[in-house]
Amino acid sequence: MPDYGHPLAFGVFITPTNSPAQAPVQRAVLAEQLGYDLATFQDHPYQPSFHDTWTLLSWVAAKTERIHLAANVHNLPLRGQPAVFARAAASLDLLSGGRFEMGLGAGGFWDAIEAIGGRRLTPGQGVDALSEAIDIMRGVWDAGSREPLRVAGEFYSVNGAKRGPAPAHDIPIWVGALKPRMLRLIGTKGDGWLPSLAYLKPGDLERGNAAIDEAAEAAGRDPREIRRLLNVGELPVEQLIDLALENGTGTFILATDDPATMQRFAAEAIPAVREAVDAERASRGTDRSKPRGAAALAQRREGIDYDAVPPSLVERAVEPGDAGYGRVRANYLRGGSPGIVLRPADAAQVVDAVRFASAHPEVALGVRSGGHGISGRSTNDGGIVIDLGALNSIEVLDEAQRLVRIGPGATWGEVAAALDGRGWALSSGDYGGVGVGGLATAAGVGYLGREHGLTIDHLRAADVVLADGSVVRASAEENAELFWGLRGAGGQLGIVVSFEFEVDEVGDIGWAQLAFDASDTAEFLQAYGTWMEEAPRDTTAFLILGGRAPGQPQVAQLMGVVDSSDPDTIIGRLQPLAEQAPLLQQSVQLVRYADVMGNTQPGPHGGRGEPVSRSALLEHITPEFAEAAARLLAGGAVHWFQLRAVGGAVSDVPEGDTAYPHRSANFALVVMGSDAARVDDAFDALREHFEGLYVSFESDTRPERIDDAWPPAVRERLTSLKLQVDPGNRFRDNFSVLGTEVLRHVE
Numbered sequence: 001m002p003d004y005g006h007p008l009a010f011g012v013f014i015t016p017t018n019s020p021a022q023a024p025v026q027r028a029v030l031a032e033q034l035g036y037d038l039a040t041f042q043d044h045p046y047q048p049s050f051h052d053t054w055t056l057l058s059w060v061a062a063k064t065e066r067i068h069l070a071a072n073v074h075n076l077p078l079r080g081q082p083a084v085f086a087r088a089a090a091s092l093d094l095l096s097g098g099r100f101e102m103g104l105g106a107g108g109f110w111d112a113i114e115a116i117g118g119r120r121l122t123p124g125q126g127v128d129a130l131s132e133a134i135d136i137m138r139g140v141w142d143a144g145s146r147e148p149l150r151v152a153g154e155f156y157s158v159n160g161a162k163r164g165p166a167p168a169h170d171i172p173i174w175v176g177a178l179k180p181r182m183l184r185l186i187g188t189k190g191d192g193w194l195p196s197l198a199y200l201k202p203g204d205l206e207r208g209n210a211a212i213d214e215a216a217e218a219a220g221r222d223p224r225e226i227r228r229l230l231n232v233g234e235l236p237v238e239q240l241i242d243l244a245l246e247n248g249t250g251t252f253i254l255a256t257d258d259p260a261t262m263q264r265f266a267a268e269a270i271p272a273v274r275e276a277v278d279a280e281r282a283s284r285g286t287d288r289s290k291p292r293g294a295a296a297l298a299q300r301r302e303g304i305d306y307d308a309v310p311p312s313l314v315e316r317a318v319e320p321g322d323a324g325y326g327r328v329r330a331n332y333l334r335g336g337s338p339g340i341v342l343r344p345a346d347a348a349q350v351v352d353a354v355r356f357a358s359a360h361p362e363v364a365l366g367v368r369s370g371g372h373g374i375s376g377r378s379t380n381d382g383g384i385v386i387d388l389g390a391l392n393s394i395e396v397l398d399e400a401q402r403l404v405r406i407g408p409g410a411t412w413g414e415v416a417a418a419l420d421g422r423g424w425a426l427s428s429g430d431y432g433g434v435g436v437g438g439l440a441t442a443a444g445v446g447y448l449g450r451e452h453g454l455t456i457d458h459l460r461a462a463d464v465v466l467a468d469g470s471v472v473r474a475s476a477e478e479n480a481e482l483f484w485g486l487r488g489a490g491g492q493l494g495i496v497v498s499f500e501f502e503v504d505e506v507g508d509i510g511w512a513q514l515a516f517d518a519s520d521t522a523e524f525l526q527a528y529g530t531w532m533e534e535a536p537r538d539t540t541a542f543l544i545l546g547g548r549a550p551g552q553p554q555v556a557q558l559m560g561v562v563d564s565s566d567p568d569t570i571i572g573r574l575q576p577l578a579e580q581a582p583l584l585q586q587s588v589q590l591v592r593y594a595d596v597m598g599n600t601q602p603g604p605h606g607g608r609g610e611p612v613s614r615s616a617l618l619e620h621i622t623p624e625f626a627e628a629a630a631r632l633l634a635g636g637a638v639h640w641f642q643l644r645a646v647g648g649a650v651s652d653v654p655e656g657d658t659a660y661p662h663r664s665a666n667f668a669l670v671v672m673g674s675d676a677a678r679v680d681d682a683f684d685a686l687r688e689h690f691e692g693l694y695v696s697f698e699s700d701t702r703p704e705r706i707d708d709a710w711p712p713a714v715r716e717r718l719t720s721l722k723l724q725v726d727p728g729n730r731f732r733d734n735f736s737v738l739g740t741e742v743l744r745h746v747e
């Protein structure tokens with residue numbers, strides 16, 4: 001050191017002049033076209049000839065697609081409450097697809113600041129205020145943490161603020177600074193040092209780096225965690241190389257508004273500097289791994305060879321102690337503390353991730369797409385998680401055949417929205433936040449089910465990464481047995497990296513939300529069952545009952561779709577049930593399927609503890625089952641009791657066609673509670689009424705559940721497939737027919 005080994009980045013420093021108004025925007029667009037990584041603007045909110053920098057950044061974000069954006073640097077004293085500012089930054093980061101970086105300064109130009117209403121601070125006060133602001137900003141962005149945010153500062157305080165939204169990426173905080181206290185602050189809690197070469201005296205860079213490094217080490221950090229940025233003029237290539245290799249500069253920001261200079265620098269200097277620095281680093285053996293300080297390293301988990309993380313994933317790996325860990329550790333319903341989360345960006349990186357996981361056969365492995373797995377096994381404690389969230393593309397392959405290709409990380413809300421423009425829809429679930437990967441490998445029981453079948457019934461092909469890292473395509477023609485298994489038992493066979501579905505034409509639909517007085521619970525459950533089985537296939541409705549509040553009626557909520565745009569038909573379908581019990585509330589609307597699936601809450605998952613969910617499939621709501629269900633509800637062990645309609649088109653598919661075997665069931669039941677033993681006692685008493693279960697709604701890890709999911713003949717077929725594609729049982733964490741142990745010597 002100091003060559004901190006940071007991947008080189010090049011930016012431009014553009015004057016935010018407002019005359020002509022579009023000039024800085026055009027320069028940023030040009031910078032993007034020329035291949036720069038970063039466009040930055042000074043922030044002088046008291047300067048009438050300048051745009052407001054925040055507004056400008058937002059505008060530029062909308063006019064560009066790739067380039068990252070930052071102020072160079074924001075005038076903190078005039079940017080208001082840090083918590084509000086952090087939220088604005090998170091919004092811009094989300095809107096721009098993770099392209100906003102936070103450049104911050106403590107102040108300066110105090111006469112102008114005071115003249116426009118800001119508070120004059122001494123240099124020491126400025127540092128303290130900046131330190132408090134950084135704590136608040138990071139706290140707001142830490143949306144995974146559930147505790148309300150409290151920072152009792154002298155200059156800025158928050159007292160119980162809600163956290164979030166989480167930005168799209170870990171927004172680095174780069175600080176513009178020269179003086180020792182500021183440099184120490186950067187070493188302690190900053191992510192970058194951003195001085196201007198023009199203001200530096202000989203030796204300042206060396207002294208600054210040393211001060212930052214010393215403070216970083218004292219704080220248990222690796223000095224390489226702090227990027228060194230530098231505003232420069234058009235310097236000779238040799239000087240730039242020297243700055244990178246001897247003074248640690250990782251980001252050069254060219255201060256110019258002249259398009260010709262921008263062009264020349266991009267064409268000549270940037271490639272030459274990159275090439276020379278790369279070559280020298282290779283010959284020096286410069287450490288280019290992702291830096292982590294002692295505090296983060298101390299949190300590493302046993303059994304994981306962190307040094308063996310494939311190079312393609314080093315920048316995409318999140319460990320305990322990393323800033324973004326809070327956003328990836330949990331899923332929707334279960335808390336987790338994985339030892340490493342790998343976030344591949346494409347199929348090749350999934351292969352790398354699987355090979356890494358397979359080299360750690362004993363370590364738990366979670367495969368996560370949308371993170372809504374009810375069993376919660378897409379996170380773990382101390383294991384590996386492969387997070388496929390970045391594989392979220394949705395594309396049309398064949399317009400005439402309505403064939404679409406979808407990545408596992410897309411959510412069903414995104415899919416519904418993307419298909420809606422063509423008047424298409426794909427049978428999925430009832431919640432838009434659920435991921436494609438988990439649901440489309442299990443079944444997909446949703447509001448279009450009785451008319452259009454399960455999600456897996458629309459699958460035409462899938463690309464899968466197997467435990468040995470091979471990538472295979474499965475369809476009716478290729479690897480047909482794997483194609484069979486993926487549709488119902490996909491989670492234990494490999495990782496699907498892309499799905500090809502044939503989708504349906506779906507127009508306006510009736511969306512019904514009715515609340516009934518179901519105090520005569522058994523009778524009402526039976527009425528629902530009879531109505532649902534007799535209803536035409538265009539109608540699919542789910543029923544939810546919760547706990548009964550003292551002195552209140554037992555409420556049953558019905559939510560369902562009638563696939564018709566004719567109001568009379570819709571009402572006609574609902575009427576027979578509406579006559580069965582007093583209606584407490586009713587809402588029936590004509591909507592799009594995408595509206596129904598737009599019911600999501602954004603943000604990282606904040607699940608805690610262990611979900612307790614039990615699943616069953618039933619052919620009919622018999623009087624005996626209805627009575628037993630009413631007793632279950634009255635007993636108080638479950639707080640969520642849901643009956644979902646299947647049947648109809650779902651039952652048209654022959655049992656042996658997919659590894660979802662329970663085609664004769666007309667209903668899927670899911671109950672949830674908080675005390676697993678109590679729920680099991682109550683639920684096991686109902687088992688005589690059941691025909692099997694749907695793995696997506698089950699969190700019970702007892703081996704009997706495997707038999708419920710896959711009856712003997714199916715299980716045998718699945719076992720032989722599993723032994724072919726995953727003989728070591730690598731994908732065993734979420735319902736494997738080979739059990740929960742690693743298998744070492746399977747022939």
Ligand SMILES: Cc1cc2nc3c(=O)[nH]c(=O)nc-3n(C[C@H](O)[C@H](O)[C@H](O)COP(=O)(O)OP(=O)(O)OC[C@H]3O[C@@H](n4cnc5c(N)ncnc54)[C@H](O)[C@@H]3O)c2cc1C
Pocket residue numbers: 331332333366367368369370371372373374375376377378388408428429430431433434435436437438439441442443444445446490491492494495496497696697734
């Ligand atoms: C609020 C909510 C509503 C739901 N509604 C419905 C519904 O209406 N209908 C329905 O059928 N289900 C529903 N589910 C259940 C849901 O289908 C499953 O939980 C599903 O696994 C979630 O998928 P995910 O990708 O979000 O989950 P994740 O937690 O990311 O994954 C769950 C499991 O799926 C497997 N998996 C994930 N990605 C892949 C992949 N790419 N390749 C192979 N295996 C993979 C893994 O075993 C993983 O443990 C709901 C769940 C929730 C929490």
